[in-house]
Amino acid sequence: MNRRDLFKFQLYVAGDAPNSAQAIDNLAAFCQAHLPDQYEIEIVDVFREPKRALAEGIFMTPTLVVLTPPPVRRIVGTLSHAQTVLLALGLKDLTA
Amino acid sequence: MPESRNGLNAPCSLSEQRSTKAPTGIAGFDEITRGGLPGGRTTLLVGGPGSGKTILALQFLVHGAQSCNEPGIFVAFEETSTRIVSNAESFGWNLAMMQPKSLFFLDAQPKSDLVQSGDFDLGGMLAALEAQSQEMGARRIVFDALDVVLALLPDPATKRREIYRLHDWLLAHELTGIITAKAGGDDASSIIQQPFGFMQFMVDCAVILNHSVALGVSHRNLRVQKYRGSGFDENESPFLIGNAGLEVDIAHARLRLDAKVSNERVSSGVERLDTMLGGGYYRGASILITGFSGTAKTTLSGAFAEAACQRGERTLFVSFDSDCNEVIRNLASVGIRLDHYVEDGSLLITSARSIAGSGETYLVRIKTLAKEHGARCLVIDPVSTWYKSSNDLTAQSVADRLIDWSKGNGITLVCTSLLDEMSNRTESGSPLQISTLADTWIHLNYLMQAGERNRGLSIVKSRGTAHSNQVRELILSDAGVTLTDAYTAGGEVLMGTLRWEKERAERVAAEAAEATAKLKRVRLDAEEAELEVRLKSLQTELIAKQVEKALLVRVTQSHEGELSRGRTQMKEMRGADAATAHGEESTP
Structure with missing residues (x-):
């Protein structure tokens, strides 16, 4: 995977629930650390847009959807384990 | 209030539902819970694999959508909604028609490629459900296999938190909810050991489904473990997954209380047996025919079936021994012709071999068949099969319920029961012990005498009718079944x-x-004639004597007349007066 790929993220959160807030912080920190200037983040609040969550099949919050690069992946949770996120994004070998 | 709403398919209005109960439409289950699940509250459904949790939950939604005007949402954590829908087709529930307006499926299976990093909650799902339920005005909701998603949560505290979140959400929205969860193995109580076992304490109603195997035969039963704010039937109730969904058999005989008692008699199919019974069986009675194998139990029940068909009554004949055609052929050999009744559809012969299925299964199948056929007379040959395929207790309760059910529906029931010749059972120890419940009990026996084996029939009891106390001989011939007079010596x-x-x-x-x-x-005639002759000659003689006597009298009288006339003339000639003449005469 090219290092210069753009990572497009959608983060579904449940309002200001503690683990959602934590996920927003963790994602920001992660992107800064591992993907500087290579990312776009859209935060979707399921309380405001429940239909969207329903259509996308987002039932657990927070859920991170990785839109690009393909394939689309989903990571559920507060993203507190950076290693797991790296692995899921296929970036593990670059940071090892 | 709950008591008045225990009808199975009673439609319910929205306003009523909130304060009272949500009927499930499951035969028997609404009786056990006295009207259905607690409305606006949460019910926990616990059971092992294949115990029928999903079907019960789905049936609850289907009934709500179809009969109660209560739209429902099914949240599927385990199976996909397409599979659930296609599985439900076999029950004849037209789910496609209801979707998505009154029945909505939410596929919430965790994806297999799902990556998890850290803690999460179900807020997203609840937000989505809230939007959906508001849109369709949902009143009922099912969370199927909640344990699947709970398993993803890292620790018991988090699981507990999410369950409370779900529970609070349900209560806040006044939805009647079912949460299904697996119990480890077949032991339903083991759920308490699981991290979310406290759910049983949290919810307002808990139902345990059990699926066990006894002697190689599957048995299903359910038990309401708790039900806050309502009375309920606390015992285990057997149930079955039938053609139209779940059917629960209620152990107590509520139907029987309403049973109409008939004084009408129906023929047993054997003329002289009717006489022995004082006119035949009572309509709606249950008749037990016991006997060893080959004592013509089937023949006697066949005669009853034929008589019923002749009266134009629809009849169901359930044979556990032979196939339909065998039954017809065998009975034809003793002059009982059933073939044309089968052809014109008034008689239905079903063969149910005794190999598989529990007594419960058979009971429900028989009930369904009888209902579909509209049977007024029912023959089961023999019921003792249940004794073999179930344990004694089950068979007993199945037989009880069969009798209660047929009574409640005014169906005249004839069951035969095989006695095992090898065992030491006496007449009173009839298998199934249904002899106490049966109204009429006819016992057939072999009588061994002078190198012959003959069939004897006796009426052990017949409630409410005078009946013969004699043992009669039962004779089977081409012309049919007859009973002969008994000769006692x-x-x-x-x-x-x-x-x-x-x-x-x-x-x-x-x-x-x-x-x-x-x-x-x-000889007497001759004597009589002789006497008459004698009588006549004597009469003639008598007449002759009388003539002779009359003659004698006359002669005497004329003689005396002559004398007195002579004396008078003499006196006149003497010129004496009458007075002196008298004196002279007296003193000669």
């Missing part, structure tokens, strides 16, 4: 050849007696 009933001999002897004796009588009459 030396305290024993004579049958077969002995009876024939006795009959012949009596015939000879009667002829002899007749001849003697004739002879005597002839």
